[in-house]
Amino acid sequence: MRVATTITLSESDKQILEKNASSRSVSIRLSERSKIALLSAKGLENKEIAQRLNIPPNKVGKWRNRFAEGGIGSISKDKPRGANHGG
Template identity: 55%
Template sequence: MAREGKMNSAVAIHLTPQEQTALQKNVRSRKTSIRLIERSKIILLAADGLSNIEIAEQLNISAHKVGRW
């Protein structure tokens, strides 16, 4: 049960402007792998305060996958 609770909420993430810029570049780049783009999007959305479930719905992936990143 405790694990299930963790799955629902993303860890609070605070990005520096440089980190945010680097992640946004990953998302926009045509040379970035799909996996890295997905991870970057997860981190950016978590930094915006979204829960794992909200991130999963927005990216059309499982909350379990979001919880790993």
């Protein structure tokens, strides 16, 4: 059984994520990703976060890991799709 990546937030990151999670002016995707990061930082498991947000656990794991690797900037935008994303 794999252990979920630990997320630690700075106070400024937490404020930005909370704003994104509750804002109606950001995309639904960014709001959802912000909620994943916030709940991850509280120590919840991917399965529990998935149940709370009604999304697949693998989606939670993807965004949890991406946030752990790259911080707030890494959840703001999607990575390009496919092999020929540069033109």
